[in-house]
Amino acid sequence: MEFENIIYEKNEAERIATVILNRPDRLNSLSQELRDELDVVMDDLETDDNTRVVIFKGAGRAFSAGYDMGGALRAPEAPLYDAGDRGMDQARLPSTGASWMRRMFHLSAERWLRLFNLRQCTIAQVHGYCLAGGVDFIGVCDIVFAAEDAQIGQPQARAMGHLHTFALWPIHIGMRKTKEWLFTGNSMSGTEAERIGLVNRAVPVDRLEEEVLKYARQVAKVSLDFIYAHKDITNRWFQAMGMYAGIRSANDMDATLMHSPISREFVRRILEEGLKAALEWRDGPFRQED
Secondary structure: OOOOOEEEEEEOOOOEEEEEEOOHHHOOOEOHHHHHHHHHHHHHHHOOOOOOEEEEEEOOOEEEOOEOOOOOOOOOOOOOOOOHHHOHHHOOOOOOOHHHHHHHHHHHHHHHHHHHOOOOEEEEEEOEEEEOHHHHHHHOOOEEEEEOOOEEEOHHHHOOOOOOOOOHHHHHHHHHHHHHHHOOOOEEEHHHHHHHOOOOEEEOHHHHHHHHHHHHHHHOOOOHHHHHHHHHHHHHHHHHOOHHHHHHHHHHHHHHHOOOHHHHHHHHHHHHHOHHHHHHHHHHHHOOOO
């Protein structure tokens, strides 16, 4: 198929595929359409016995600034059909409540876990911003190389909720560092992310592509059966430790927090004042003075 939001290429000789998030004008925010195209890529890779490594990177000046909020916050205007004499309990009302949102977040996590369990080695190549949904993305990749000056963080912890793959944060960086970064929603550099274990390596941005390809070519020399076995046994260890239960708990809490007063105020500001003004209200107080 023809993709509109990503660029998908394969080097058959090197057994390496590349997926470029291609919405540079929106800092590669993760729209539903982009995620649908990623699902098509995974459909292809699941039946591909040649490709051994998949590299994910972003076009333009960011890996991904997070989930695309354009249009996602508009509530349906009316019930899908009138309740009539049957009573409101039988009306097919718009799905806007916490239960519906909880279900949507669980489905989002399942989509990420599909990438987590892909047979191939997955490598995230991070530069610029990697925020919120972008952190969900790199969380389920096997390996992450980041530019030293990349900005990685979870600003939605200030006013919206949790990562859909939240349980991977304590796994990657431990209890205390998880709390330290979530309590403020601040971003860390690629250098700091390497120091605490959120990414594998931080390198100068002008060497990032070179270093990722160098590592990918080494991995691609190993048979797919062995790559899959290596990642599966590692993943199972953390699944046994409760990773899936942690992810589901985070999505339950995410749906709850989205209905908190502070989240409702943030959404109101987005709808009435625009996203830029809402982000300034949320993030402005956290910016350090020069």
